[in-house]
Amino acid sequence: MNATATVSVTVDEARVQLAELHQELVRYQLVAWTAGNVSARAQGPDGDVMVIKPSGVSYDRLTPASMIVCDLDGTVLEGSLSPSSDTAAHAYVYRHRTDVGGVVHTHSTYACAWAARNEEIPCVLTAMADEFGGPIPVGPFAIIGDDSIGVGIVATLHEHRSRAVLMANHGVFTIGTDATDAVKAAVMCEDVARSVHLARQLGNLVPIPQEAIDRLYERYQNVYGQP
Numbered sequence: 001m002n003a004t005a006t007v008s009v010t011v012d013e014a015r016v017q018l019a020e021l022h023q024e025l026v027r028y029q030l031v032a033w034t035a036g037n038v039s040a041r042a043q044g045p046d047g048d049v050m051v052i053k054p055s056g057v058s059y060d061r062l063t064p065a066s067m068i069v070c071d072l073d074g075t076v077l078e079g080s081l082s083p084s085s086d087t088a089a090h091a092y093v094y095r096h097r098t099d100v101g102g103v104v105h106t107h108s109t110y111a112c113a114w115a116a117r118n119e120e121i122p123c124v125l126t127a128m129a130d131e132f133g134g135p136i137p138v139g140p141f142a143i144i145g146d147d148s149i150g151v152g153i154v155a156t157l158h159e160h161r162s163r164a165v166l167m168a169n170h171g172v173f174t175i176g177t178d179a180t181d182a183v184k185a186a187v188m189c190e191d192v193a194r195s196v197h198l199a200r201q202l203g204n205l206v207p208i209p210q211e212a213i214d215r216l217y218e219r220y221q222n223v224y225g226q227p
């Protein structure tokens with residue numbers, strides 16, 4: 001996830017992808033009302049742009065045409081609605097991580113329970129080692145209004161293999177090579193947040209040795225799946 005991103009989607013392709021991916025947030029029960037958003041990096045006529053959900057529009061009414069195109073400073077280029085209120089955070093990530101092609105933000109329930117305690121999710125399941133290569137870290141407390149959320153996301157993920165960060169007292173941000181990859185990270189983050197939460201209700205968590213985490217992560221990132 002540190003190679004320079006090869007941006008292969010056009011703005012029109014990103015619009016279609018994002019309309020579909022916002023339905024995945026609903027399907028996996030990661031969002032309530034209109035909270036939560038997905039964005040994608042896309043090719044504009046003068047370089048990279050980002051495509052993101054409009055603010056406050058119900059998921060049922062999101063269409064490819066309703067998506068908002070912004071430059072990587074978050075200024076709207078195309079679209080009649082206001083972009084997501086999290087646009088500045090997404091834009092900051094794209095500006096500072098050229099390997100990132102998609103960003104997701106949710107307030108998914110179990111991940112937020114960890115974020116509310118400012119507690120990282122320890123790596124106690126092989127699925128976590130596979131997907132995140134270690135714990136899912138906590139980022140700083142930051143509120144909307146400036147770049148502080150974006151700064152916190154980038155600084156925290158820089159220190160970890162994880163593609164997910166629990167922003168303190170807030171929720172989840174995930175990154176991916178493209179928007180689908182970032183949605184997958186959001187789904188898997190909530191899944192392990194739930195499992196580890198349940199485990200801790202009944203007893204002590206047993207850590208996985210670092211050497212095993214490294215082997216699992218290496219295998220899953222490089223060998224797992226279809227060639």
Ligand SMILES: [Zn+2]
Pocket residue numbers: 105106107170171
């Ligand atoms: Zn939020």
